Amino acid sequence: MKNTSKIVAGLFSVAMLFTSCNNSDSSTKSNGALSSSAAEKVYVAPGEHDEFYAFISGGFSGQLAVYGLPSGRLFKVIPVFSVDAEKAYGFNEETKPMLNTSHGFIPWDDAHHPDISQTAGELDGRYVYINGNNTPRIAKIDLTTFETTEIIEIPNSAGNHSSSYVTENTEYVVAGTRFGVPVPQRDISIKEYKGNFKGALSFIKVDQEDGGMEIDFQILMPGFDYDKAHPGRGDSHGWFFFTTYNTEEAHTLLEVNASQNDKDFIAAVNWQKIAEYVKNGGGKKMPANYAHNVYDEHTHSATSTMKKEVLVVDPTEVPGAFYFLPTPKSPHGCDVDPSGEYIVGSGKLSADVTVHSFSKMIKAIEDKKFAGEAYGIPILDFEAIHAGSVKQAGLGPLHTEFDGKGYGYTTFFISSEVVKWKLGTWEVIDRKPTYYSVGHLMIPGGNSRKPFGKYALAMNKITKDRYLPTGPEVTQSAQLYDITGEKMELLLDFPTIGEPHYAAGIPADMIKGKSKKLYKLEDNKHPYAALSDADTKVVRDGNTVHIYMTMIRSHFSPDNIEGVKVGDKVYFHVTNLEQDYDVPHGVSIIGANTSELLIMPGQTETFAWEPKQVGVWPFYCTDFCSALHQEMQGYVRVSPKSSNIELSWSLGEDDEDEDEE
Amino acid sequence: MKRSRIIMIIGALLPLGLFIFPLWNITLEAPQYPIPLGMNIYINDFADANPHDIKNINIMNHYVGMKYIPDAIPEFKIFPAGILISSFIGLIIGFKLNFKWFLGWFILMITLSLAGMYDFYLWEHDYGHNLDPKAIMKFTNADGTVMGFQPPLFGTRDILNFKAHSYPRFGALFLALGMGLSFLSYFIGKKESRQRVAT
Numbered sequence: 001m002k003n004t005s006k007i008v009a010g011l012f013s014v015a016m017l018f019t020s021c022n023n024s025d026s027s028t029k030s031n032g033a034l035s036s037s038a039a040e041k042v043y044v045a046p047g048e049h050d051e052f053y054a055f056i057s058g059g060f061s062g063q064l065a066v067y068g069l070p071s072g073r074l075f076k077v078i079p080v081f082s083v084d085a086e087k088a089y090g091f092n093e094e095t096k097p098m099l100n101t102s103h104g105f106i107p108w109d110d111a112h113h114p115d116i117s118q119t120a121g122e123l124d125g126r127y128v129y130i131n132g133n134n135t136p137r138i139a140k141i142d143l144t145t146f147e148t149t150e151i152i153e154i155p156n157s158a159g160n161h162s163s164s165y166v167t168e169n170t171e172y173v174v175a176g177t178r179f180g181v182p183v184p185q186r187d188i189s190i191k192e193y194k195g196n197f198k199g200a201l202s203f204i205k206v207d208q209e210d211g212g213m214e215i216d217f218q219i220l221m222p223g224f225d226y227d228k229a230h231p232g233r234g235d236s237h238g239w240f241f242f243t244t245y246n247t248e249e250a251h252t253l254l255e256v257n258a259s260q261n262d263k264d265f266i267a268a269v270n271w272q273k274i275a276e277y278v279k280n281g282g283g284k285k286m287p288a289n290y291a292h293n294v295y296d297e298h299t300h301s302a303t304s305t306m307k308k309e310v311l312v313v314d315p316t317e318v319p320g321a322f323y324f325l326p327t328p329k330s331p332h333g334c335d336v337d338p339s340g341e342y343i344v345g346s347g348k349l350s351a352d353v354t355v356h357s358f359s360k361m362i363k364a365i366e367d368k369k370f371a372g373e374a375y376g377i378p379i380l381d382f383e384a385i386h387a388g389s390v391k392q393a394g395l396g397p398l399h400t401e402f403d404g405k406g407y408g409y410t411t412f413f414i415s416s417e418v419v420k421w422k423l424g425t426w427e428v429i430d431r432k433p434t435y436y437s438v439g440h441l442m443i444p445g446g447n448s449r450k451p452f453g454k455y456a457l458a459m460n461k462i463t464k465d466r467y468l469p470t471g472p473e474v475t476q477s478a479q480l481y482d483i484t485g486e487k488m489e490l491l492l493d494f495p496t497i498g499e500p501h502y503a504a505g506i507p508a509d510m511i512k513g514k515s516k517k518l519y520k521l522e523d524n525k526h527p528y529a530a531l532s533d534a535d536t537k538v539v540r541d542g543n544t545v546h547i548y549m550t551m552i553r554s555h556f557s558p559d560n561i562e563g564v565k566v567g568d569k570v571y572f573h574v575t576n577l578e579q580d581y582d583v584p585h586g587v588s589i590i591g592a593n594t595s596e597l598l599i600m601p602g603q604t605e606t607f608a609w610e611p612k613q614v615g616v617w618p619f620y621c622t623d624f625c626s627a628l629h630q631e632m633q634g635y636v637r638v639s640p641k642s643s644n645i646e647l648s649w650s651l652g653e654d655d656e657d658e659d660e661e
Numbered sequence: 662m663k664r665s666r667i668i669m670i671i672g673a674l675l676p677l678g679l680f681i682f683p684l685w686n687i688t689l690e691a692p693q694y695p696i697p698l699g700m701n702i703y704i705n706d707f708a709d710a711n712p713h714d715i716k717n718i719n720i721m722n723h724y725v726g727m728k729y730i731p732d733a734i735p736e737f738k739i740f741p742a743g744i745l746i747s748s749f750i751g752l753i754i755g756f757k758l759n760f761k762w763f764l765g766w767f768i769l770m771i772t773l774s775l776a777g778m779y780d781f782y783l784w785e786h787d788y789g790h791n792l793d794p795k796a797i798m799k800f801t802n803a804d805g806t807v808m809g810f811q812p813p814l815f816g817t818r819d820i821l822n823f824k825a826h827s828y829p830r831f832g833a834l835f836l837a838l839g840m841g842l843s844f845l846s847y848f849i850g851k852k853e854s855r856q857r858v859a860t
Contacts, residue, residue: 553720579713580720581696627724628797 041482042492044071049512052444054457054505055114055128055141056478058082061498062109064130064141069444069455069505070480072494080139080148081109081132085595089148092597093571093606094526095295097304101135101153102289110134113164113502116143117211121168121233121449125511127211128504129164129173136160138175138204140211144516145297152213153290155310156183156200156220162229162334166206168237168449172271173213175202176242180223180249183312184286193251197223200312201242203271212294217278217311221267221322222375223249225258228333228399233449234340236358238272241343245330247374258330259349263382265324265374266334266345268361273321274313283313298525300603316376323365324379327354333399333440337408337423338449342387346397346410353397353410355426357387388426393419398439399502401446403453403483409446411438411458418458418481420488430487434479436462443483444505452507456481456488459500467495476500517581519602526604528573533557538649545570545647551585551599552577553626555651556619559634563647566611566640572597572619575604586622589636596622611638665850666755669763672842673751676744676770678835679704685781685833686710687812689718690824700730701830704740707731725810725821726796727788736780743773751843760850767843774836778814785811 044050050068058065062082066075083090083099090099090107099105109132117127128141136154141147154160154175162176180197182188188196198220205216224244232239247264250257277283288310295302315322329347331354336343343356364384371381396414403409407429410419416437420430438460444452458479467475475495482489521531530536530548536557539546545568550557556574564570576585578601588596589609597605611617621632639645683701688710690697698718699710707730709715719729747770754762789811800808800821812818812825819825829837 578720580717 038482038489038491042070042072042480044068044073050508052452052455052505053508053511054442054444054478054503055116056442056457056459056496056500056503057111057114057130058497059112059476059499059501060110062111062132063497064111064114064128065497065500066146067478067494067496068508069457070491072478072480072492074497076146077497078141078146078148080130080141081106081111081137081151083107083595086598088595088597088605088607091595091607093608094301094604097302098148098151098293098295100291100293100304101137102155102291102306103135106135108134109137111139111498111501112161114141114504115164115166115173115447116504116506117170117206118166118448119169121237123445123448123450123506123510124170125506125514127170129166131160131163131175133160133178136163136175136177138164138173138213140213142211142297143511144514146515147295149295149297150211150213151291151293152204152215153292154200154202154215155288155290156181156198156218156312157202159225162201162226162242165229165231165240165447167231167240167271168233170206170208170211172216173204173206174229174231174240174271175204176226176229177201178225178227180225180246183220184288190251193223194249195223197249197251199223199226199244201226201240201267201269203275213292215290215307215310217274217283217313219269219274219313219315219322221315222377224265224267226267227331230334230336230343230447232340232358233336233338236336236340236343238270239358240269240271241325241334241336242267242269243327243331243334243345245332245348263326263328264330264347265379266327266331266343266356267377268323268325268343270321274318277318277321278311278313282318283311285309286312296525297519298523300519300524300526300605320365322377323361324374324377325356325361325385326371326379326382327356328352333397333410335400335402335408335447337402338404338451340449342423344400344408344410346399348396348398348413350397351392351395353390353393353400353408353421355387355389356385360387361385388424390419390421390426390428393421393428394431399441401441401443401456402451403443403446403456404451405453407453407483409441409443409456409483409488411441413437413439413461418456418488420483432481432488432490434458434460435466435477435493436460436464438479439500440502442503442505444507446505452505454482454484455491455505456483457503457505459496459503460493461499463495466493478503518579519600521575521577521579521602524575524602524604526573526575528571528606529575529604530557530573531575532577533651536649536651538563538647540647543568547572547574547649549574550577551575551587551621551632553583554621554628554632556587556621556632556634557651558649559651560653561635561647561649562637562639563645564611564636564638565643565645566614566638568611570609570611570636571606572609573604573606574599576601578602583625584623585625585632587619588622589619590617598623611636614638614640663850663853665760665763665846665853668842668849669760669766669846670752670755672839672846673748673755673766675839675842676748676751676836679744679832680741682831682835683708684830684836686826686828686830688826689721689820690826691822703832704744705737721823722810724797725800726793726798727810728791728793730788734784736784740777743777747773751839755846760847760854763843763847763850767840767847770836770840770843774840782814785814788812 052069079089136157140150157177159178161178183198225246246258327345329350331345332348333346369381369384394412394415479493576599685702790809
């Protein structure tokens with residue numbers, strides 16, 4: 001009898017176990033032990049640092065946000081393609097050239113795919129590259145200053161979307177065009193799209209010393225839409241893979257007309273071969289017009305240079321360098337596993353994830369297993385290159401990253417989930433919902449040879465009811481999953497800036513020690529810098545007035561300026577003389593038709609002011625810098641245009657002194 | 662050469678370490694300074710413990726009317742000369758004169774060190790009390806007198822939001838060791854001379 005009751009009790013508790021398991025699986029709102037451990041996993045105590053940096057693209061905000069993982073805390077929004085009044089990016093005289101293009105100054109773009117520089121296929125944490133989608137550009141962000149230090153415009157391109165991915169040793173940053181356009185641009189009927197429009201794939205050579213960019217060559221591919229891209233790794237190093245859609249070459253109602261072909265392509269491009277071809281004089285120089293903007297850390301200023309020529313390559317002239325891999329249903333994500341063997345194409349109108357084998361691809365090329373050709377580029381036989389498919393994994397696969405332990409993690413937009421599957425067997429291991437409609441996901445290093453497979457970050461397009469409502473426009477979000485176990489575990493979701501298209505993550509220890517604390521005054525080579533109070537002055541040149549001003553806790557020098565007249569153009573060149581960590585000062589003046597300046601220690605920045613009214617106008621420090629911050633202010637006297645008051649400037653002069661003058 | 666002389670000579674040479682290592686250090690801690698501000702005092706220089714520390718100490722201190730830490734003070738000429746001369750004298754004593762002079766050198770060095778400390782105290786006192794009458798912030802003690810901001814001569818003291826530490830550094834250790842050895846050499850020399858008398 002006793003034994004029976006023990007057995008019954010035992011069964012009962014087993015049943016309880018199952019029930020509770022089911023509960024925690026089916027309901028994410030469980031308040032059980034699981035959710036409390038999720039809180040612990042993302043809790044970073046005050047004063048402690050996160051384990052990873054996440055650089056999350058701002059999409060239509062044009063910027064790049066820096067978050068910590070696992071906490072999801074936002075540290076900085078790095079202005080890249082959009083003006084930022086807070087940081088004076090695109091407003092001060094120094095950074096205006098950064099946003100120059102062949103179309104003139106552009107205050108905005110759509111920032112998509114950040115990628116961290118690599119050495120030997122592993123993250124090296126020197127730079128982040130990111131693409132501007134609308135007016136095609138690639139930007140470089142320096143990870144010692146966390147500032148945008150270079151932007152290069154991409155000619156002959158439109159919808160710069162299959163960008164900005166780096167090769168294994170950051171030899172190249174690659175930028176592919178999403179929208180076919182006439183090359184060169186000309187006045188032709190849109191109906192003449194087919195065969196006349198081109199898709200340029202640009203290979204931007206990276207200077208190994210300073211990360212600087214220069215377009216080495218552009219491949220003028222057929223006018224398909226090149227959607228996403230990924231470099232080969234290991235054995236496939238030297239190749240680049242681009243997904244395509246609209247192989248139909250439709251130019252109107254693409255949602256229907258570009259979805260007719262059962263299979264589109266992944267374009268396999270042997271860039272090493274083409275680089276060699278170009279080096280030996282191959283390709284053709286064509287006239288172009290594109291901006292190359294470089295920010296110098298010592299002059300604290302950017303310069304914009306217009307480039308007038310670009311080298312283009314006709315793919316039919318480099319046999320053996322281009323192949324099309326048929327891939328079902330308008331593939332979006334194009335991802336290569338850490339070994340370099342598997343090329344994953346996510347047919348976004350499909351339920352399957354298609355995986356090609358690099359070694360089979362090479363063999364198919366050797367065996368000439370072609371299924372035809374398109375514009376002179378051989379199409380490989382699907383069966384000959386197909387490694388396998390993750391079957392019925394979900395709806396609308398978009399993008400895959402890897403954990404380095406033999407698993408792929410693919411996002412499914414339509415069925416709104418992340419699916420974990422096994423490389424080689426293609427079986428689905430786990431699936432977890434996202435809230436809602438996930439785009440990309442990111443595992444730190446998850447697109448490199450060495451992923452840090454601890455977390456996956458899913459980036460969602462839609463949040464609806466997930467947060468407190470804020471009117472019709474609500475935030476986008478990122479969701480953090482623990483991927484250390486067999487099953488993924490949702491730990492956290494947090495709002496993001498703009499629309500996060502993609503992110504790049506890196507262990508914090510790899511870069512945080514290199515983060516600059518300040519700019520050294522002795523390295524300041526700004527032409528209008530005043531490196532001490534003795535250098536301050538006000539100089540008139542016709543209607544232009546240059547004020548060489550300094551700022552240090554807690555005053556400006558000079559802080560009284562007279563002799564400015566209505567109609568003058570007054571440049572405030574302001575140098576922050578501080579040499580202490582985290583002591584920026586800001587400045588602006590009434591009626592300035594531009595943003596404040598926010599000047600880091602040791603830096604010089606300039607804003608222009610065109611006084612329109614007679615009077616005495618105060619300026620002040622806009623960053624609470626010190627106990628005497630409120631006293632950090634000054635005046636500019638503006639006299640009528642006809643006035644003959646001479647320029648004068650001072651700091652700390654008593655009234656008596658002035659009487660003596 | 663006798664053991665006592667060797668020790669005396671080493672003792673006379675050790676203070677030269679002051680030309681390499683700082684004599685003293687003053688460190689200021691506050692919550693906003695996770696890496697504290699610090700100044701190393703050499704016999705011929707005030708130096709930043711971390712880049713720009715002195716500049717930042719000056720910026721802090723100007724709020725309460727303290728003067729800027731000077732680039733140079735007369736002591737920076739006197740101290741090195743004093744050390745060179747006394748080491749030279751110590752060497753002459755070590756090579757030529759008898760052990761009683763060893764004690765003499767020790768006493769000389771004690772006197773010089775005390776004088777140096779007193780001079781340092783005077784400078785500190787002036788630095789902490791001779792405040793600009795137009796100081797931005799004026800603080801008074803509980804008894805109504807003007808608050809001074811003198812760092813401690815030796816030890817740790819709270820000054821407003823800062824905790825100030827003032828302690829000897831490696832150079833001072835060299836000096837003390839040198840003096841200690843001269844003192845030791847006196848006793849060894851004494852013992853050696855007795856042994857000689859005995860034999």
